[in-house]
Amino acid sequence: xxxxxxxxxxxxxxxxxxxxxxxxxxxxxxxxxxxxxxxxxxxxxxxxxxxxxxxxxxxxxxxxxxxxxxxxxxxxxxxxxxxxxxxxxxxxxxxxxxxxxxxxxxxxxxxxxxxxxxxxxxx
Amino acid sequence: xxxxxxxxxxxxxxxxxxxxxxxxxxxxxxxxxxxxxxxxxxxxxxxxxxxxxxxxxxxxxxxxxxxxxxxxxxxxxxxxxxxxxxxxxxxxxxxxxxxxxxxxxxxxxxxxxxxxxxxxxxxxxxxxxxxxxxxxxxxxxxxxxxxxxxxxxxxxxxxxxx
Numbered sequence: 001x002x003x004x005x006x007x008x009x010x011x012x013x014x015x016x017x018x019x020x021x022x023x024x025x026x027x028x029x030x031x032x033x034x035x036x037x038x039x040x041x042x043x044x045x046x047x048x049x050x051x052x053x054x055x056x057x058x059x060x061x062x063x064x065x066x067x068x069x070x071x072x073x074x075x076x077x078x079x080x081x082x083x084x085x086x087x088x089x090x091x092x093x094x095x096x097x098x099x100x101x102x103x104x105x106x107x108x109x110x111x112x113x114x115x116x117x118x119x120x121x122x123x
Numbered sequence: 124x125x126x127x128x129x130x131x132x133x134x135x136x137x138x139x140x141x142x143x144x145x146x147x148x149x150x151x152x153x154x155x156x157x158x159x160x161x162x163x164x165x166x167x168x169x170x171x172x173x174x175x176x177x178x179x180x181x182x183x184x185x186x187x188x189x190x191x192x193x194x195x196x197x198x199x200x201x202x203x204x205x206x207x208x209x210x211x212x213x214x215x216x217x218x219x220x221x222x223x224x225x226x227x228x229x230x231x232x233x234x235x236x237x238x239x240x241x242x243x244x245x246x247x248x249x250x251x252x253x254x255x256x257x258x259x260x261x262x263x264x265x266x267x268x269x270x271x272x273x274x275x276x277x278x279x280x281x282x283x284x285x
Contacts, residue, residue: 024202025198025202028201028202028205028206029202029205031205031206032201032202032204032205032208035205035208035209036205036208038215040215040217040244040246040258041213041215041260043244043258044201044215044241044242044244044260045201045202045205045241047201047238047239047240047241048198048201048202048241051194051198051239051240051241052194052195052198073146074143075143075144075146077143078140078143078144084235084238084239085235087238087239088234088235088238088239088245091238091244091245092234092238092245095244095245095246095247095258096246096247099246099247099256109217110217110219110256112247113219113247113248113249113254113255113256114249114250114251114254
């Protein structure tokens with residue numbers, strides 16, 4: 001890549017703001033994972049990194065490299081799209097497994113929502 | 124044509140994905156992308172018996188921006204909730220949401236929306252798809268949340284998929 005110096009300040013400032021903001025969100029996610037106590041509560045903060053955290057970095061990358069090459073460089077946008085397709089799979093697995101284990105251990109979680117039979121995901 | 128492209132939208136998306144990943148419109152990449160676009164849906168056809176019928180592109184666009192806004196708001200809410208967790212613990216709990224949406228593809232889209240919004244986690248779907256168990260990070264009023272969930276996400280998805 002070329003040196004950073006040749007881009008105008010009007011490109012560099014928004015890119016820097018986007019990068020710092022999205023890394024702050026990712027940091028909040030990590031702090032949440034560390035500080036919260038209950039399992040289901042702790043599942044929420046990491047989503048900060050895979051949503052706004054990733055979106056901000058992708059957008060910053062698009063702005064920066066589009067300005068650098070003077071043509072739209074859009075492929076970074078695929079990262080948020082692919083993330084939003086794949087992350088539900090792991091989140092769902094974790095939530096279902098934890099619910100199953102907690103019910104087995106008799107902890108304070110809601111009973112199965114389907115009446116009778118094994119519970120499964122419909123999709 | 125129908126035999127060659129069982130899922131035309133999927134083919135188009137794969138082709139665009141390939142060209143975007145390679146950042147090139149050269150003849151070779153156009154051909155390789157086209158091969159992927161034709162072969163992948165044919166290979167996956169035995170795995171997906173439910174054809175997707177998508178309608179109302181205007182509703183899709185509206186839903187897209189609404190979810191985008193909710194994601195940003197929820198990100199800020201969860202981040203603040205985490206930072207304040209010491210003094211004011213978030214009121215996390217499970218919510219049972221009665222569902223009217225039955226289409227499997229629509230439900231898959233709904234599960235993507237709930238996962239992308241950091242404040243909600245899709246926890247369990249009843250076997251008959253009538254009830255959804257959702258874990259919410261910080262909840263004030265159950266009825267209001269269910270109302271928002273149904274009007275903002277479920278109704279547009281029913282318009283799109285059913």
